[in-house]
Amino acid sequence: MEMNHTHSKYKFIRLSRIKKESSEVMKNNISAWLFLFPFLFLYGWFMLYPIIKGFYISLTKGSFGVESEFVWFENYIEMFKDYHFWEALWNTVYFVLISTPTIVVIGLIMALIVNSKLVGTSFLRSIFFMPYMLAISVVTSIWVFILQPYTGLLNSILHQLGIEKEIFWLSEPTLAWFSILFATLWWTVGFNMVLFLAGLQEIPDEIYEAAEIDGAGPWKKFWYITLPSLKGVMVLVIILQSIASFKLFGQPWLMTGGGPGTSTRPLVQYIYEVGFKEWNPGYASAMSYVLFLVTIIFAFIQYKLMSEKRGE
Amino acid sequence: MKKSFLLFTTLLLALSVILSACAGANEGVGDNASNDVVQLKYWVPFSGGDGEYMQQMVDAFNESHEDVQVEMLNIKWEEYYTKLRTSLVSKTAPDIAVAHASKLAELVPTGMVTDLSSLAEEAGVDWNTFSDNQLNATKLDGKHYAIPLDTHALVMYYNKDYLNEAGLLDENGQLKMDPSIDSFIDVLEELKKTLPGDVFPFVSNTSSVYPFWIWYSLYSQMDDSGTYIVDGKASFDNEAAKKALQVMVDIQEKGLWPENVTNGYDLFKSGKAAINFAGVWATGNYEKNENLNFAAVPFPTLFDKPAAWGDSHTLIMPVQDNKEKQVATAKFANWLAENGAMWAKAGHIPAKKDVLESEEYQSLKYRKDYAEAQSDVNYMPNHEKLWPVNDVIIKAFSELLNGNVSVEETIEKVEKEVNDVLEK
Numbered sequence: 001m002e003m004n005h006t007h008s009k010y011k012f013i014r015l016s017r018i019k020k021e022s023s024e025v026m027k028n029n030i031s032a033w034l035f036l037f038p039f040l041f042l043y044g045w046f047m048l049y050p051i052i053k054g055f056y057i058s059l060t061k062g063s064f065g066v067e068s069e070f071v072w073f074e075n076y077i078e079m080f081k082d083y084h085f086w087e088a089l090w091n092t093v094y095f096v097l098i099s100t101p102t103i104v105v106i107g108l109i110m111a112l113i114v115n116s117k118l119v120g121t122s123f124l125r126s127i128f129f130m131p132y133m134l135a136i137s138v139v140t141s142i143w144v145f146i147l148q149p150y151t152g153l154l155n156s157i158l159h160q161l162g163i164e165k166e167i168f169w170l171s172e173p174t175l176a177w178f179s180i181l182f183a184t185l186w187w188t189v190g191f192n193m194v195l196f197l198a199g200l201q202e203i204p205d206e207i208y209e210a211a212e213i214d215g216a217g218p219w220k221k222f223w224y225i226t227l228p229s230l231k232g233v234m235v236l237v238i239i240l241q242s243i244a245s246f247k248l249f250g251q252p253w254l255m256t257g258g259g260p261g262t263s264t265r266p267l268v269q270y271i272y273e274v275g276f277k278e279w280n281p282g283y284a285s286a287m288s289y290v291l292f293l294v295t296i297i298f299a300f301i302q303y304k305l306m307s308e309k310r311g312e
Numbered sequence: 313m314k315k316s317f318l319l320f321t322t323l324l325l326a327l328s329v330i331l332s333a334c335a336g337a338n339e340g341v342g343d344n345a346s347n348d349v350v351q352l353k354y355w356v357p358f359s360g361g362d363g364e365y366m367q368q369m370v371d372a373f374n375e376s377h378e379d380v381q382v383e384m385l386n387i388k389w390e391e392y393y394t395k396l397r398t399s400l401v402s403k404t405a406p407d408i409a410v411a412h413a414s415k416l417a418e419l420v421p422t423g424m425v426t427d428l429s430s431l432a433e434e435a436g437v438d439w440n441t442f443s444d445n446q447l448n449a450t451k452l453d454g455k456h457y458a459i460p461l462d463t464h465a466l467v468m469y470y471n472k473d474y475l476n477e478a479g480l481l482d483e484n485g486q487l488k489m490d491p492s493i494d495s496f497i498d499v500l501e502e503l504k505k506t507l508p509g510d511v512f513p514f515v516s517n518t519s520s521v522y523p524f525w526i527w528y529s530l531y532s533q534m535d536d537s538g539t540y541i542v543d544g545k546a547s548f549d550n551e552a553a554k555k556a557l558q559v560m561v562d563i564q565e566k567g568l569w570p571e572n573v574t575n576g577y578d579l580f581k582s583g584k585a586a587i588n589f590a591g592v593w594a595t596g597n598y599e600k601n602e603n604l605n606f607a608a609v610p611f612p613t614l615f616d617k618p619a620a621w622g623d624s625h626t627l628i629m630p631v632q633d634n635k636e637k638q639v640a641t642a643k644f645a646n647w648l649a650e651n652g653a654m655w656a657k658a659g660h661i662p663a664k665k666d667v668l669e670s671e672e673y674q675s676l677k678y679r680k681d682y683a684e685a686q687s688d689v690n691y692m693p694n695h696e697k698l699w700p701v702n703d704v705i706i707k708a709f710s711e712l713l714n715g716n717v718s719v720e721e722t723i724e725k726v727e728k729e730v731n732d733v734l735e736k
Contacts, residue, residue, distance in 0.1 A: 034323045065401025149572045168572045261711035278700040
């Protein structure tokens, strides 16, 4: 009987504690929601709502602000017949293909150099990262100044070295892509380097020492220790780089205008021109959702491939 | 318990501050009727050197008028029309804004540009004081939609020192040349012989707008030319259009006009070129170089009649309910046009006839030398999609002058792509 009495006393205490806890939890919940509300409100209004409304706009047709007609998927169908779209899409994909391996590999090389802790490498680290702090318009102004014909810095130097021919870095199709790639590399490789550096510094020295004892040379150390340890960072850097390359717009816009003609015009520029020069928001919107889809699929495939390949 | 109550109250206070700030911002708009001073908002796209001159004019207006005060907002050129059209469509437009004459066909269909035909009378604007060519450019379907401010045309600049050395100037310091294309090419060939090796006889940008503007000037001069948008379709496939393109290619092939020029202004300004076709706004830029001895004249007549590319800055009044403000904007616009001599410092040609004859204007160097260009300006076709069509042409003609495409291919391409844009 005594035990029963105690038992029910504990039950009573537990119940009242639960009741007290649930009202505390409720108050915490309300506070939490109140804290979150301002951000969620702005996020919903400026991020989520436009994403949904944008898709709706892609299902309409009409000159901006003058008329708007619901036309289901007509814009998407028109897109597949539009060779300007395919050209711009290919230009973007081409840039993703040439820039991703380049900027990733060079970022890795820079990280390896800086990590070797030889004399001057911490100075190099700052130098390599500094361009990343600049705004796109500054970066392109610098490179246009260097690469422009007749009065550009690079051509002046080449002339001094005896090369008489005027090289058109920004107006010949292949050279133009090279210029855009190089300016982008100079601008953003520092970011990849920083990520790789963090990854390299995680690798414990003992593993390298153990390898040396076993007689491993620098190449074997790199291939069997460094690279596998960097796998996670590598996947991250490659995916981030390719997503960033899909969004290419500023560099060709400010350096070549998408030219000569339309040979360096990426899809984002075409979307901008259709939306804000031709004032055709429906079609521009449709293209932007297709770009979004292409980017996501590409990133997804990369992730799957890289995870499987390394046997995860 | 006390904690969460405090929290709750704090957040509620914070929210109410934010919300009242939002509400407060909107209240100012309707109040002006009660004030004596009419406040006008004025948008301009003069993010280059022009902006200073316009600001000076606005300041002068504000000082001399007690009942109307104007606030000018200078928007970056690249973003201007995006912002203007968006504001028209969302009914947040300014009281008065600058718009190119060639843009009117795109802005008027939004239904938000006021028809000035009756408003002008109330405000005391006399249409007869404006030059005919310019006034016509602001009329659509016989209605006035804008007040002309200026004309900016493609004109010819030449380096007097170089031309003198080549013996090409007459006693008055003017270029000796017959009004024919062959004569012009002869002038360039002559220059090539006498100029130092690193100076070009002729320069203009070979990308961006100049190939298009030069082509359009040449095309407009030919008798059997038309415009390039007819009945909503592209109209390039004719001999005159091809000839105009061929002329430019020939000049390049003879080595008289270098390839891939992106900084034509700099090259002429620094004395690296003898002749330059540029917009009138280059005058202000070139005169900054004291060592440059140059002249500015209308685009030379090289074919059947004088003509050149040009456009005009005009003033539009977005639709609004406040009648008092609308009349004030029309008066302000008229005042700006009347004081065109101030605006001419930027190089533009004023739209009002009596301004051209005024002492103030005549005393400005260079500008009166090309003032007559405004009556020969052949305005671009009126079409809602003119500007995107022009973008297509600009790209195609740049490719022609920079690359390996032929005139035939360019005409075909431009015809097809312009039709694509017109049909979308």
